[in-house]
Amino acid sequence: xxxxxxxxxxxxxxxxxxxxxxxxxxxxxxxxxxxxxxxxxxxxxxxxxxxxxxxxxxxxxxxxxxxxxxxxxxxxxxxxxxxxxxxxxxxxxxxxxxxxxxxxxxxxxxxxxxxxxxxxxxxxxxxxxxxxxxxxxxxxxxxxxxxxxxxxxxxxxxxxxxxxxxxxxxxxxxxxxxxxxxxxxxxxxxxxxxxxxxxxxxxxxxxxxxxxxxxxxx
Amino acid sequence: xxxxxxxxxxxxxxxxxxxxxxxxxxxxxxxxxxxxxxxxxxxxxxxxxxxxxxxxxxxxxxxxxxxxxxxxxxxxxxxxxxxxxxxxxxxxxxxxxxxxxxxxxxxxxxxxxxxxxxxxxxxxxxxxxxxxxxxxxxxxxxxxxxxxxxxx
Numbered sequence: 001x002x003x004x005x006x007x008x009x010x011x012x013x014x015x016x017x018x019x020x021x022x023x024x025x026x027x028x029x030x031x032x033x034x035x036x037x038x039x040x041x042x043x044x045x046x047x048x049x050x051x052x053x054x055x056x057x058x059x060x061x062x063x064x065x066x067x068x069x070x071x072x073x074x075x076x077x078x079x080x081x082x083x084x085x086x087x088x089x090x091x092x093x094x095x096x097x098x099x100x101x102x103x104x105x106x107x108x109x110x111x112x113x114x115x116x117x118x119x120x121x122x123x124x125x126x127x128x129x130x131x132x133x134x135x136x137x138x139x140x141x142x143x144x145x146x147x148x149x150x151x152x153x154x155x156x157x158x159x160x161x162x163x164x165x166x167x168x169x170x171x172x173x174x175x176x177x178x179x180x181x182x183x184x185x186x187x188x189x190x191x192x193x194x195x196x197x198x199x200x201x202x203x204x205x206x207x208x209x210x211x212x213x214x215x216x217x218x
Numbered sequence: 219x220x221x222x223x224x225x226x227x228x229x230x231x232x233x234x235x236x237x238x239x240x241x242x243x244x245x246x247x248x249x250x251x252x253x254x255x256x257x258x259x260x261x262x263x264x265x266x267x268x269x270x271x272x273x274x275x276x277x278x279x280x281x282x283x284x285x286x287x288x289x290x291x292x293x294x295x296x297x298x299x300x301x302x303x304x305x306x307x308x309x310x311x312x313x314x315x316x317x318x319x320x321x322x323x324x325x326x327x328x329x330x331x332x333x334x335x336x337x338x339x340x341x342x343x344x345x346x347x348x349x350x351x352x353x354x355x356x357x358x359x360x361x362x363x364x365x366x367x368x369x370x
Contacts (some may be wrong), residue, residue, distance in 0.1 A: 077239045079250055079348050080330055080337035081299060085288060113288060120288050127336050147340055148248070206248060 028134050065175070066215045067101075068092060072208050073118055082125030082148070082205055084109075086213070089117045099174050101212040107169055107178045108211055119213075124150050124180065125205050128179060131173075133180060135197070138167030144180065144199065152183065155195040161186060167199055175214065228274055232257055236281055244355075249344065251351045252326060254278065254293070256359065258300035259321040262307055263314050271304050295332045299325055315360050322356045323349065 070086035088094050094114050100121045102108040109123035122129060129146025141161040142152040144167070152167065161183060169178040184200035235253035237243070242250050258278070265271040275297045282293035309319040326349045329355055330338050338345065 073239055074286075075242060077242075077254075077286065077289060078252060078329075078333070079248075079344055080334040080341075083288075115287070118288075126281065127334065127340055148344060206242070206245070 002063075040043045065217075067212045068094075068215055069143075069210055070213055071118075071210050075206070082123050082129065082146075083112070084121045084123060084205075084208070084210055084211070085118050086121055087118060088213060089119050091116055093215070094119045094193045097173060098217050099178070101214065102201075102205070103212075104205065104210055105179045106201070107174065107180045108205070108208070110174065111213065121211065122146075123205060124199075124201075131169060131171040133167050134170045135159075135161045135167050135183060141170065142197070150181070150199040150201075152197040152199055153194070153198060155186075157188065157193050157195055159195065161197065175217065220362055224270075225273070228261070229277065231260070232274070232278055232281060236285060237294070240285065246351065249347045249351055251348065251355050252296075252329065253355075254296055255322065255325045255329060255352065256356055258324055259303070259318055259356070260359075262300055262303045262321055263318045265304075268304060273299075275300060292329075292333050295329060296325070299328050307335070318360060319353055320354055323353050326352050 070088040073087045074084045074085040098111045101164045109121045112122040113120040126146045138160045142155045145151045165183045169181045181199045181201040183197045185198040187196040235257045239253045262272045
């Protein structure tokens with residue numbers, strides 16, 4: 001009887017080892033292997049240069065708006081939310097309410113919780129997200145309601161909007177005219193006085209590796 | 219079975235569940251299975267003593283405080299559901315496999331009802347997909363365990 005549990009344990013332990021090896025958890029152990037300090041120094045220098053190149057490549061043009069780049073540290077583990085944890089916290093002076101972008105002029109969400117080295121970002125894909133937006137060239141106002149597929153609600157019936165119209169932020173707690181996405185489908189009923197529409201973004205929130213936090217925003 | 223081996227097996231199981239869940243490793247079409255729920259449901263079925271089950275739940279809460287401090291509420295909901303299931307498991311069918319799948323069904327629905335009620339009516343398709351995924355994965359686990367037992 002105990003034999004099978006031991007075998008089961010060995011199998012699981014192997015699975016975990018393979019998994020963590022893939023995730024480079026053992027990178028720290030690698031460093032010990034390379035006892036040559038000059039080599040380590042060169043490696044670090046190389047790493048620093050790579051980071052600088054990446055920072056320059058990723059530089060945003062936000063009309064001189066200060067921002068910081070943060071890596072996505074972890075994602076909400078269940079399906080009822082789409083919040084992210086990023087690797088910048090109050091040590092990097094991150095403050096609750098600061099807007100977070102997925103790419104240049106692409107609103108992703110805002111900071112809702114801050115810890116020493118990490119922060120939680122509530123995204124437009126979170127079901128609790130609500131903000132006012134304007135749609136298309138006519139500037140029709142609507143309410144953006146978060147979710148796996150964000151929706152635009154309270155659109156006045158017969159408003160001049162079309163699929164493909166740009167949706168941008170007009171919420172007072174977020175930068176004005178920040179692009180959010182496009183209208184993908186309009187849900188209108190002849191008798192209804194208010195319409196709904198679906199929002200489409202040009203990025204997949206599940207694939208984001210880094211985000212941009214607009215700093216000093218009040 | 220030796221208690222130490224038992225603790226080790228559960229520890230490995232929970233760690234694996236946490237690692238896979240955090241990294242969305244088994245995510246299919248954007249749907250992430252609830253592996254912590256599977257671990258808790260497994261604990262309810264396999265553990266006979268409440269003391270041992272409580273140890274499992276405390277280990278999950280402890281790991282959550284360390285690795286998932288932002289999502290402690292969800293873990294507490296799962297722990298509460300698991301503890302309630304343990305106390306009422308005598309009212310289940312008595313078949314370990316069937317009870318395990320029933321617990322996954324009730325647990326998935328109960329978790330979303332308690333963790334985020336608003337999500338429930340807004341995303342019925344996503345909940346149904348996760349339910350199907352959780353139950354399928356539970357089924358695969360049961361089959362794997364049975365095959366493993368037969369081989370030994």
